[in-house]
Amino acid sequence: MSFEPTVNRIVSSQNPFDCLLLAEGSRYSQVAVASYTWMMYIWRKKCTGCCQLTANSIHQCCTCHLRYCRSSNQNQNIIGGTVFGWDEVAVLQSLGIQESNLLYANFSNDVGVSPYLIIRDDKWKTIVIAIRGTLTLEDMITDVTLTPVSLDETGQKFGFEGRDEYCHGGILACALSIHDDLMRHDILGTTFEAHPDFGLRIIGHSLGGGVAAMLGRILKQQYSKLYCLCFSPPGCVFTERTAKESMAYCCSYVLHNDIVPRLSYESLVNLRNDLVEMISRIKCPKHQIFDDMFIFKRESDVLSYEDKHLHPKNEIPPSSFHSSFEQFKSKQRHRQGMRMTIPGRIMRMIRVSTKLDNVPCWPLPRIAACIVSCGIRHETFKYKMVWTDPKDLAEIFSKSNECFIVVIPPALKIMLLNKMYYVCFLYSIAYHDYRSFPLQCCTCINGCC
């Protein structure tokens, strides 16, 4: 699989549109973080977070202000969450907003049901719907429900062209459940009645980002001042036409080598093929590669690692393993999945390290470099912002200097091969294409080298 990155335009400080989207992304990413509620709050304030939330709960209990002591009218705005109200307290304290600005929150979580909250940003005159990303087992099941679901029926219902277009099944279910909940409580109707000049932003991180894009597609006909900000959404949200249309109301932010915006059926199949093919390409025993991990190496040694240990792709020596894998690939070609992609315009933040260049690839200096980078993080990391084409995020396993192949040391990749093989095999089972999978390869992988 060849991969050539496209030439992209750098985000310009002279372009008002670029600046506005960067400013909005910066401001509302904090809300996306806060939507993870008390877990993220405690993670951010490791020493005092738990004590602060407990103290707040005790204070509320003593003043009879605990959620379950309040009147039923007040309770209607907060649904689900922890008994002591840690979720809402964490949101309020993370964002530093008043309780009146948290208009609604539904912390209920299930397969196909994502927690979300609605806040009012008085400073920027915006109503923000923030959808939480993957955190629980239920969310993970929603994530892997990536069977494309037709948008035809949804499009007819909500007034957009969805014929021959598809969406990630779990994401569509979440978006519809949030839409139903919004309509049931008529939250947006009453809010915009009181604040007609306010804009609407739908934001989310990870799974929440994909749900935000889909919810935006549903609500766009109704709310013209709507814009979606998706932070690291999965790479399999919409089919290409809908993804292109979503550029009018949606922006996705991708940080450097984040793997999630690159995840799709197609990219996983390519990754599986690349990894399994590596077994055929290995020149030396695996234990030698493992031993090499503990030997001091220069950066140039690491860069030549692949050539040293793997045969070139076009010169793979014949073997029963390789021929059975080629047969498997030829049988799988007709199972090409639907091409799904990331929604909206894509603003990618490429990390430009100013102090960590040319660090020897040896465990101790690497650990030391990490400690240094944590201590002086603000000075160490700079980011180059570019508008990216979805094609640049189409592959997990590529020859790009910024992708997987360099980030994970080759030795570690080869060590991971066995485990990855079984993961890919399970993935094949999930997609019902196991019948033609070369089962004998399992023993071959363990026995070869």
Added chain:
Amino acid sequence: MITDHFPYNVAHALMVAAESYGVADRETNLQSQDQLDNLLHKAEIEKVE
């Protein structure tokens, strides 16, 4: 790779980037739908060019 997905890291990167572009505390004007449409239209023209 997976650390780049962590929400706090994404938010931090955006904050640093916004500061370096000098737009961290900038008031947004995307409230005006006309203005938003104009900006999108301009961006489309630039893309085509």
